[in-house]
Amino acid sequence: MCFKNLPVEFDASGRAFLREGIADPYATTTGPANVPKQLSHEQITDLLRRNGHIKSVDFDPVTRVAGALAFHTVTDLKARKVVEARSVATLFRGYEVIMVGRDPRDAIFITSRACGVCGGVHSACSAMATEMAIGAEPPPLGVLIRNIALALEFLYDHPLHLHLLAGPDYSAMIVAQTNPGLLDLAKRTDASHGDVHGYKTMFDLMEDLNPLSGRLYLEALHMTRVAREAYVLICGKYPHPQTMVPGGMSSTITLTVMNEMLLRLNQFFDYGKKIACIWDDITEFFYDANPEYKKVGARRANMIDTGIFDIPGVYDAKYVNAGTWGDARWYTPGAVVDGELVTTDLHVINMGLEEFVEHSYYEEWTGEGQKTRYESDPTGRPLSPHHPWNKVTKPRPQGQNWKEKYTWDTAPRWDRQAMEAGCYARLWNTAAARKLPDNPFIESTGHSLKVRVPAGKLPEMELEWHIPKVWNAFERNRARAHCVASTAMIAFNNWLAAMERVKIGDLRTSTKFEIPRKGEQLGVGFWGAGRGYLTHHLSLDRGAVSNYQIITPSTWNASPTDRWGQPGPYEEAVLNTPLLEETDDPKGFKGIDILRAIRSFDPCMPCTTHIQCGDEMITREVNTCACGADA
Amino acid sequence: MDAAVQRRVIVGGVDYPDLCDHSAGVLVCERLMTRDLGPRVLVEDLSFNPVAVAQRLQDEPAWARIIFVSAIARGLNPPGSITAYRWDGVLPDPEEVHRAVCDAVTGIIHLDNTLIVARQFQALPDLVCVVEIEPLEHEFGHDLSPAVAAALEPACRCVTRLAQDETYAARLPLSPLGGLAAMSFT
Numbered sequence: 001m002c003f004k005n006l007p008v009e010f011d012a013s014g015r016a017f018l019r020e021g022i023a024d025p026y027a028t029t030t031g032p033a034n035v036p037k038q039l040s041h042e043q044i045t046d047l048l049r050r051n052g053h054i055k056s057v058d059f060d061p062v063t064r065v066a067g068a069l070a071f072h073t074v075t076d077l078k079a080r081k082v083v084e085a086r087s088v089a090t091l092f093r094g095y096e097v098i099m100v101g102r103d104p105r106d107a108i109f110i111t112s113r114a115c116g117v118c119g120g121v122h123s124a125c126s127a128m129a130t131e132m133a134i135g136a137e138p139p140p141l142g143v144l145i146r147n148i149a150l151a152l153e154f155l156y157d158h159p160l161h162l163h164l165l166a167g168p169d170y171s172a173m174i175v176a177q178t179n180p181g182l183l184d185l186a187k188r189t190d191a192s193h194g195d196v197h198g199y200k201t202m203f204d205l206m207e208d209l210n211p212l213s214g215r216l217y218l219e220a221l222h223m224t225r226v227a228r229e230a231y232v233l234i235c236g237k238y239p240h241p242q243t244m245v246p247g248g249m250s251s252t253i254t255l256t257v258m259n260e261m262l263l264r265l266n267q268f269f270d271y272g273k274k275i276a277c278i279w280d281d282i283t284e285f286f287y288d289a290n291p292e293y294k295k296v297g298a299r300r301a302n303m304i305d306t307g308i309f310d311i312p313g314v315y316d317a318k319y320v321n322a323g324t325w326g327d328a329r330w331y332t333p334g335a336v337v338d339g340e341l342v343t344t345d346l347h348v349i350n351m352g353l354e355e356f357v358e359h360s361y362y363e364e365w366t367g368e369g370q371k372t373r374y375e376s377d378p379t380g381r382p383l384s385p386h387h388p389w390n391k392v393t394k395p396r397p398q399g400q401n402w403k404e405k406y407t408w409d410t411a412p413r414w415d416r417q418a419m420e421a422g423c424y425a426r427l428w429n430t431a432a433a434r435k436l437p438d439n440p441f442i443e444s445t446g447h448s449l450k451v452r453v454p455a456g457k458l459p460e461m462e463l464e465w466h467i468p469k470v471w472n473a474f475e476r477n478r479a480r481a482h483c484v485a486s487t488a489m490i491a492f493n494n495w496l497a498a499m500e501r502v503k504i505g506d507l508r509t510s511t512k513f514e515i516p517r518k519g520e521q522l523g524v525g526f527w528g529a530g531r532g533y534l535t536h537h538l539s540l541d542r543g544a545v546s547n548y549q550i551i552t553p554s555t556w557n558a559s560p561t562d563r564w565g566q567p568g569p570y571e572e573a574v575l576n577t578p579l580l581e582e583t584d585d586p587k588g589f590k591g592i593d594i595l596r597a598i599r600s601f602d603p604c605m606p607c608t609t610h611i612q613c614g615d616e617m618i619t620r621e622v623n624t625c626a627c628g629a630d631a
Numbered sequence: 632m633d634a635a636v637q638r639r640v641i642v643g644g645v646d647y648p649d650l651c652d653h654s655a656g657v658l659v660c661e662r663l664m665t666r667d668l669g670p671r672v673l674v675e676d677l678s679f680n681p682v683a684v685a686q687r688l689q690d691e692p693a694w695a696r697i698i699f700v701s702a703i704a705r706g707l708n709p710p711g712s713i714t715a716y717r718w719d720g721v722l723p724d725p726e727e728v729h730r731a732v733c734d735a736v737t738g739i740i741h742l743d744n745t746l747i748v749a750r751q752f753q754a755l756p757d758l759v760c761v762v763e764i765e766p767l768e769h770e771f772g773h774d775l776s777p778a779v780a781a782a783l784e785p786a787c788r789c790v791t792r793l794a795q796d797e798t799y800a801a802r803l804p805l806s807p808l809g810g811l812a813a814m815s816f817t
Contacts, residue, residue, distance in 0.1 A: 063730060066737035116680075116738015160736050168729070211729040212751065221752075224736065225686050239680075239738065604737075 002335070002342040005032040005416040006352060008382060016351060016381045026384045028356075031564025032416035036300075036572055038561050041403040044074055044084045053078040057591060060088075062598055064165045066117055067091070067605030069558060071598060072402070073574060077586055080579040082594065085571040086402055087558045089409035089605050092361070096393035099548035104130040104515065104540060105246070111536065111550060112240040115604060117160070118529045120153045120235060122536070122550070123244035125525035129536040131246035131317045133523030136513035140312035142248025144498040145509055147309040147330070148261065149234050149241065149249070150527075151491035154423065155268050156227035156238075157530030157602075158484050162275065163209065163220035166477055166599045169592060170282050171209035178581045178592040185289055192284065193277030196458060202285045205278060216278070223271055230264035233257050247317075248510035258499060265491055270456035272485030276463050279481035283474040292580055297473025297573040297597030300338055303425035304414050304556065306346065306535060307333030308528035309490055311437060312497070319378050319524065322346040326526065327435055330442075330490045333526070334429030335414055339471070341432040346526050347381055349414070353535075354386035355551070356411040358563035359404070363394035373539075373547075378522055388537035388549035389522060411559040411568060412551050418562070420569040421532030421553035422601060424479030427486065431467055441489040451485045473573070473600035480602065517543040529553055531602045557601045573597045638695035640794050641688070642668075643677030645701040645742045652710070652766030652779040655702035656742075659764070659786045666787075671695070672794045681735035681748035688754040696758035696800055698793050700786065701742040702766040702779070705810060710767035711778025713786050714813035715793070716806035718759040720750055723808070743808050760793050760800050762786060763810055789816045 001009065006026070007019035018025045039047075047054050053076065060070035068091045074084035095111050102110070107126040112119035124146060131138070138146070168174055175183050186202040199205035208214040228238045234251040235241030243251045251257075286293040309330035316325065326333045326346035334344045335352065343349065357364060366372070366385040374389045376382050383389060400406045413419070431449040436442055443450040448466040465482040468475040501507070525536040531553035539547045559568035567575060577597045583589055644660030646653060663674045677684045677699070688694065708714060722728055731747040742761070749755045764786055767776040775783075793800045806812035 064733050117736070164736055165733060212725055212732070221682055221732075221736075225683070228683065238683075 002348060003352060003415050004337075006384070008351065016348070018382045025382070026386065028563055032566065035417065035564070035566045036575070037565035038567050038571070038575075039084060047083060048074065051076070054083065055586065057589070059591065059595070061090070062595070062603070064168065064599060065603040065605065066115070067603075069603050069605045071570070071574070071594070073594060075579070077579070077589065082574050082577060082579070085567065085574040086406055087409070087560060087568055087570040088400070088407045089558055091605065092395060092397075092408045093550070094395070095550055096548055097395070099545045102545050103543070104133065104538065104545055107536070107538070107545065107548060108244050109240070114550065114552065115529070116239055117604060118153055118157055118531070119239040120231070120241045120244070121150055121527060121529040121534055123241050124150055125527040125534050125536045127244045127246050128317070128525035128527060129523040129538045131513070131523070132319055132525070133521040133538060133540050134246060134513055134515060135317065136247030136511050137317045138248035138315075138511055139506070139508040141253060141498060141501040141506060142509040142511070143310050143312040143315055144494045144501065145234055145249050145251055145253060146244075147494040148491050148498065149231060151309065151487050151494070152227050152231040152265070154487045154530045155484065155491070156224050156231065158423065158480055158487070159220040159223045159271070159275065161602045162279065162477065162481055163216050166602070167209045167216065167220075168211045169596045169599060170206060171211065171214065172203060172206040173210045174592065175206060178583070178590055181582060182289055186285065189285060191281045193281050196277040196461070197274045197281075202281065205281065223268070226264045226267050230261045233261050245510050247513045251509055253498070253502065253507055253509060255502060258495070258502060262495060265488065265495065266456065268484060268488040269453050270458045272488050273453055273458050273461050273463065275481045275484050279478045283478045286474060290580060292578050293474065294470045294472055296577050296580070296593050297476065297600050298471060298576045299420070299569060299572040301336055301428075301471040302338065302417050302419045303334075303336040303428055304349065304419040304421060305331070305334055305425035305429055305533050306349065306526035306528055307331050307344075307429070308426065309494070319522070322350075322526065328437065330437065330493070331426035331528070332429045332433040332435050334425070334433060335419065336425065336428055336432075337415070337417060341429060344429065344433050344435065347377070347379060350377065350524065351381045351383065352414045353388065354384045354413050354416070355388060355391055356386060356413065356562050358411065359406055359560040360410045361395060361397055361405050361408050362410065363396050365392035365394060374522070388535070388551065389539065389547070391547070391549050393549070407558075407560045409555060409558045409560060411562040412556050413562060416564075418559065418566050418568055418572065419556055420601065421556040422476060422480070423483040423530060423532055424476055425532050426528065427465055427479050427483060428467055431465065439493050441493060442486060449482070449486060451482070451489055453485050453489065473596045476600040515543050516540070520546070529604075531604050552604070554604050558603060558605065570598050570601060570603070573601070637671055638693050639691070640672045640695050640698070642672065642674045642698045642700065642790055642794055643684070645677050645699055645740065645745050647678065647740055649771060649773065651768040651770045651772050651774055652776050653702050653769055655764045655766060655775065655779050655783065655786070656700040659700050659783055659790060662783065662787050663790060666791075668791060668794055677745065678740055680738065681740070681745040682732065684745055685749040685752045685754035688749060689752070694756040696756050696760060696797065698760040698762065698790055698800070699742060699745065700762040700764075700790055702764045703742050704766055704769075705763065708765050708815065709778070710765050710776060711782040712765040713762065713782055713789060713816040714765075714810055715760065715762045715789055715803055715816050716810050716813035717800070717803040718746060718761055719805045719807050720755070720759065721807055722747060722750055746808060758800060760803055761810060761813075762790055762793070762816070763813065785816065
């Protein structure tokens, strides 16, 4: 039974139902069992009052992340630990407000602006939510091209994070400031995979992680260009594509386009080998230097992902079949609780989803006198009043108060557990589930993912990512690095399949559709961003959007402490992080271990809609991210 | 380079679109794109990720000069003011440059970031001219304030002259980032 906290059970045929005899099955009076908790506001106040060495240390903004994130900690510099951690999304996103009343096709272009890095995933997710609502199944080439486009977006995203945003934390320049002893060791330590990445010692490698001048930094910038060039061949522009439509894509596919794409995609074969070996070496070097690094950013292995990259002929855009087409995806959907994969069924993932606003700048939408709009999904499975299809976004700007409300992020929970999202969740689910389609390049073993990467300048290699025994900042980065090769090979599998369509002259990429002007329809895009889980839930009423709810990876990861005191993933990871920085001077404290923990999640705070609240009214003053990009 | 090959001049608008006055630089470029500025002058919308702008400029490494035009709120002059300067090319400290790169790759578009990032990656010619329009309205939409609407044509004339007359461009006052020593054009 995959639900431990929600009263959802399954009969012999697998049909879900609510346990009988419970007056209010989704009551929030009882919290989840066996979860970590923050200290109370009173306990923290008392600690601060009684101990001079316990101090507030704030990171505002947290630099080298996308968008606006602040982080508040109370830190015990004597015990070298964090006793309170609060994650703060400082900007209101507001798409949920903007979208109401609009034609659903607008959502493809408007919600894309949720991110200046990965707008395409929002476009795709939005198109999929609409195509489900209106019943528009894409033709085979439409599915394949969409897969390739978004794989290319991930190939832009992963190097960017690894070597521009997170990478500098492990560079010689930063480590010299925070842990000089470690740098001495790096000079004496040979890199294990020097034959692949070309670095003799770990010091050599760490020098090339230096911002601005390091070769790995500069190479990552170049690789973002390669991915972007391939992407615009089928999406028109980056980061906000012009070719995503319900029922496929409006791209024109020719042999030239396919060849131009391959020319760029195959540059990621060697790069995938190199980057995986680099992060294997970084991880093992830090572990060997001090096993305490295994605790940096550590938390329960609780993860959630919707899977991504569909199979033509299996994906039919119908909610009723989501369990089937979800399971068939190249990256398997799943929920992992305490390291165990408890489901791969998209229906079950959707059913366990709730959002809470106890510590968020929103008003509650459930409670006395409020009617739950949908007590079950379109297949009859029960839904919580806190489910996105039932949610009403009611922003309420107010002063920040750690005891009350302190962030614009909500607290999504699955089975009332704080789950984290990331491309690593894809690897974990796919490795554990053993449901990969037959293919020559990627193999799921139940405990690892093997990726055979063809020869380029480097010889053919088999990379293997193992489900780790510990879950921490280093493993997040290592897994992300391995995602480069697996994503490139998924893209290549899809490229080969697309070429088969081109060969037989089946160049259809989209399906004709009409937006129904009568009745009510529900849809959900189950997709993924470079950073992991992504859903767009929508309802249509007489052809217009009546509700639109987006949950991004950072909605999960940056979520605040929930109503039961359970910290969000960033918060939990920081609370578990030992302060290994070599400093006894509080003024010189940089908080590198805290920052490594946070950045390992690849935070991306949606950086778009601002608010004006002079009259407590939301206005549509929109600052977009790279919206004008014609590259 | 072959002496017979004439180096080109690029004019680039750097703004977010659809933000009323704050899109005035791009609007100037849109007008100039419809005009004949001569075979050596290229007008483009460079309102995208500054790293991608740098890479685009590197495609053609021998620009004679570049002229950026942008609506940017400095608060030094009244709305609708047009100022122009040659950027001295001095970069801030490396930490600030790295911050600009991070902002760039995560989607932030800002003239100063574009200058910093493009200079850092050696994508700019020696002569970099900047034309700035001081905006007033910061709203979503296409309506311009009267002051900024009236500034568009003078800004077009300023940019055109800078693009066509190298001597004029080279005589602009030299200024650090932010245009503190800029010359008023109106």
